[in-house]
Amino acid sequence: MHITSGRWVHGLFLALLTVVLWGILPIKLKQVLQVMDPITVTWYRLLVSGGLLLVWLTAQRRLPRFQGLGRRRLGLVGLAIFGLLGNYVLYLVGLKLLSPGTAQLVVQIGPVLLLVASVFIFKERFSIGQFVGLVVLMAGFGLFFNQRLDELLTSLGVYTTGVLTILLATSIWVFYALSQKQLLTVWTSQQVMMVIYLGCAALLTPWVHPLEALQLDPLQKWLLLACCLNTLVAYGAFAEALAHWEASRVSATLALTPLVTLIAVAAAAQLWPGYVQSEDLNALGYIGAVTVVGGSALVALGPSLMAGWRARRSRFSRV
Numbered sequence: 001m002h003i004t005s006g007r008w009v010h011g012l013f014l015a016l017l018t019v020v021l022w023g024i025l026p027i028k029l030k031q032v033l034q035v036m037d038p039i040t041v042t043w044y045r046l047l048v049s050g051g052l053l054l055v056w057l058t059a060q061r062r063l064p065r066f067q068g069l070g071r072r073r074l075g076l077v078g079l080a081i082f083g084l085l086g087n088y089v090l091y092l093v094g095l096k097l098l099s100p101g102t103a104q105l106v107v108q109i110g111p112v113l114l115l116v117a118s119v120f121i122f123k124e125r126f127s128i129g130q131f132v133g134l135v136v137l138m139a140g141f142g143l144f145f146n147q148r149l150d151e152l153l154t155s156l157g158v159y160t161t162g163v164l165t166i167l168l169a170t171s172i173w174v175f176y177a178l179s180q181k182q183l184l185t186v187w188t189s190q191q192v193m194m195v196i197y198l199g200c201a202a203l204l205t206p207w208v209h210p211l212e213a214l215q216l217d218p219l220q221k222w223l224l225l226a227c228c229l230n231t232l233v234a235y236g237a238f239a240e241a242l243a244h245w246e247a248s249r250v251s252a253t254l255a256l257t258p259l260v261t262l263i264a265v266a267a268a269a270q271l272w273p274g275y276v277q278s279e280d281l282n283a284l285g286y287i288g289a290v291t292v293v294g295g296s297a298l299v300a301l302g303p304s305l306m307a308g309w310r311a312r313r314s315r316f317s318r319v
Contacts (some may be wrong), residue, residue: 002079011249013255014240015249015250017234018234019257020260021233022230026095030100031223032220033095033096035288038096039207039208044210046088047197049232049235050197062188064187064195073182080175080176080196081199081203086172088169088200090166090169094171095162097162099279099280100261102162102260102279104206105261106166110173111299113171114164114174129298130299132298133299136291136295137291140289140292144285145173147280249301258289258292258293265278265279266278
């Protein structure tokens with residue numbers, strides 16, 4: 001069993017770095033998608049990230065070995081590749097139809113779906129605290145979409161299509177996450193991600209239009225490069241945070257990502273109104289966003305909170 005280093009301040013810093021990088025990512029992607037199609041943008045991100053990992057692992061002489069994996073683990077590799085590929089492409093398709101803040105908030109349903117899947121597949125427990133967090137999260141979504149509930153429930157317009165596409169992307173991500181969890185028993189996280197990134201890029205190659213990058217203006221080219229590096233750096237910071245801090249606390253910290261996106265969009269809309277549009281939310285919508293974040297954090301921290309409560313209750317009962 002993995003034991004954290006105990007350097008929680010270092011873990012907190014790395015988790016917050018991940019939050020910031022993931023929080024501003026959809027804003028950058030939104031600008032690039034004005035010129036490039038989602039498949040080509042995804043291909044660039046995966047190819048650059050996978051290529052850099054390939055160079056790093058080659059220099060370290062730590063390339064993954066495929067001999068002896070067996071059909072089952074090779075099947076998991078394929079499932080992880082298709083899961084991440086579907087997630088990346090569908091997320092960008094949905095992002096083209098939604099604002100960055102809305103897209104990032106809908107993604108918060110992903111960890112909940114992963115938790116539910118883990119209950120059935122890995123027989124993990126679903127605590128009362130996590131159930132409370134799930135109820136809070138769903139209530140938060142109701143508040144966030146208060147201005148568009150009629151549209152979401154009665155029609156299949158652009159907004160509804162975007163939300164459903166992000167939900168589908170998040171659901172597919174669960175297959176990737178479950179497969180990756182099993183592959184970590186034979187490869188390191190860097191080896192797993194290199195194989196998945198390059199595998200995804202290879203599958204996308206017949207449908208990409210690389211020359212679209214030449215149509216970007218100088219700012220958009222820098223943003224495309226930042227999106228490519230974001231994938232690698234953010235994941236590296238996330239993996240390193242897990243080495244120094246409990247996974248539940250890291251996950252709870254990552255729940256702040258939508259708030260970072262909403263704040264970043266508001267700031268960018270003030271500084272660069274010609275490039276970034278502000279979120280079309282009322283006060284109830286912003287309250288809903290905070291509620292969703294709180295629910296996500298409760299879902300992540302549910303088991304540890306319940307364990308702490310039981311420990312205190314047991315201690316007081318003995319007094």
